[in-house]
Amino acid sequence: MKLKTYLYIITMCVVLTGCAGHTHDSHREEPEAVIENDNTTLFTHEQQEKIDFAVEEIRPQAFGPVIRTAAQIQPAQSDERIITAKTEGAVIFPDNQNLVEGKAVGAGQTLFVIDGSGAADNNLSVRYAEAEAEYNRTKTEYERKQALANDRIVSQSELLKSRTDFAHAEAVFNNLKRNFPTGKQTVTSPVNGFIARLLVRNGQYAEAGQAVMVVSQNRALYIKAELQTKYFDALSSIQSAHIRVPDTNRTYTLEELNGRLVAYGQTTDIDHPLAPVVFRVNHSAGLLPGRFVELFIQTQTNTRALTVPNTAIVEEMGHYFVYVQRSPETFEKRAVDKGATDGLRTEIRKGVEEGETLVSRGALFIKLAQAAGTVDVHSGHAH
Numbered sequence: 001m002k003l004k005t006y007l008y009i010i011t012m013c014v015v016l017t018g019c020a021g022h023t024h025d026s027h028r029e030e031p032e033a034v035i036e037n038d039n040t041t042l043f044t045h046e047q048q049e050k051i052d053f054a055v056e057e058i059r060p061q062a063f064g065p066v067i068r069t070a071a072q073i074q075p076a077q078s079d080e081r082i083i084t085a086k087t088e089g090a091v092i093f094p095d096n097q098n099l100v101e102g103k104a105v106g107a108g109q110t111l112f113v114i115d116g117s118g119a120a121d122n123n124l125s126v127r128y129a130e131a132e133a134e135y136n137r138t139k140t141e142y143e144r145k146q147a148l149a150n151d152r153i154v155s156q157s158e159l160l161k162s163r164t165d166f167a168h169a170e171a172v173f174n175n176l177k178r179n180f181p182t183g184k185q186t187v188t189s190p191v192n193g194f195i196a197r198l199l200v201r202n203g204q205y206a207e208a209g210q211a212v213m214v215v216s217q218n219r220a221l222y223i224k225a226e227l228q229t230k231y232f233d234a235l236s237s238i239q240s241a242h243i244r245v246p247d248t249n250r251t252y253t254l255e256e257l258n259g260r261l262v263a264y265g266q267t268t269d270i271d272h273p274l275a276p277v278v279f280r281v282n283h284s285a286g287l288l289p290g291r292f293v294e295l296f297i298q299t300q301t302n303t304r305a306l307t308v309p310n311t312a313i314v315e316e317m318g319h320y321f322v323y324v325q326r327s328p329e330t331f332e333k334r335a336v337d338k339g340a341t342d343g344l345r346t347e348i349r350k351g352v353e354e355g356e357t358l359v360s361r362g363a364l365f366i367k368l369a370q371a372a373g374t375v376d377v378h379s380g381h382a383h
Contacts, residue, residue: 039332040330040333041330041332041366041369041370042369043331043365043369045329048362052361053359053361053365054359054360054361055358056308056312056357056360057355057357058353058354058355058357058358059354060306060354061305061307062301062302062304063303063304063345064298064301064303065301065340066296066297066298066340067296067297067299068294068297068340070225070292070294070295071243071294071295072223072291073223073287073289073291074221074224074290075196075216075218075221076220076221076280079193079216079217079218079219080196080214080215080217081190081193081216082211082213083189083211083212083214084211084212085114085206085210086185086208087185088205088206088207088208089114089115089184090115090203090204090205090206091200091202091212092113092202092203093112094112097111097112099112099195100195101195101196101197102194105192105193105194106189106192107189107191108189109189110186110188111187111188111189112187112202113184113185113186114184114187114206114212128177131169131176132173134169135166138165138166138170139169139170141166142162142165142166145158145162146159190215191215191217192217193218194215194218195214196214196216197213198213199212199214200213216289220280220283221280221282221283221287221289222262222280223278223279223281224279225277225295225297227275228274228275229268231275235264235265235277237299238261238297238298238299239298239299239300240253240254240298241254241259241279241295241296241297241298242254242342242344243281243287243296244293244295244296244343245293247286250286253344254279257281259279259282260279261277261279262278262279262280263276265277294343296341296343305348306347306348306354308322308345308348308352308358309345309361310341310346312361313336313338313346313363314363314367320336321333321334321336322336322363323363323366324356324358325356325357325358331359334351334358336349336351337349337350
């Protein structure tokens, strides 16, 4: 095992610093850096330029209690349209539509038809034909009595009844003609968006009023968490929130998503003892309805604390460290006692002092350099 470790260190030196095949005279002269102790690491300007590297001076800043909880992404109700069957019948998908969940659709686009011609009862085709026949009959009757009324052969009461019958038949027929011009219901998309849920299959029989499809514009989303009652007093002081997507480890700020607090629970009951908290945000890649995320709810506070970016902290065998800059090219590994985190920054209760400068991005590379005597600029780096 010791031999493998030795060979690994030699290999990293050869591959990453190009020391093999070169004399020390060929190297560019660098200012000497003082290595104070075993916890101090040399990390040159050249190495820093090859990675995503940054330092930050530690200053106190407002950092109050953070409520850390799980939350679910939900579609905004104003962005969803539920399409229902206006009549009963069989659902028929066009062959060339390829209707699947996630497919983009346009406003007014024909999606499928509901054909009730095969139904024994409440057959739409029969109802359409009956309505058309009744419309034609009452129209002819009204026109006939109108002519007779001019010659005073028909009374005004008979003419009024005939006109009422015609108006009723006309309204029924026009409704069917407008919604079912072919004797079938043509289902169209009410908005531009995509198919969020397809609730029926091709050939399935749908009842009148049954939901058959959900079309979503996906412009806005709700992020909903349910909190224990011990947080109830803090809900009125919610200031902001950070949203972390576990699969990608990407953390969004509420401001980044143009988000805002919509509502929080004012009461609870025995059946539902949790208090809901709902944020509204703009849709962004990675935020999918139904997905669970980690939510860091920040509350207003006058408390100030020393905090560092989460990317500044490295873990080693259950302990946490940061790298404090001692000179432009030397960094001291410092154990810290960390407190709460808001998803982006973490409170440091012990281990660093105000005014010190530490590595805010690239700490992992310094850890590798300390372990191997050099650094692989591609190790742990996502391209």
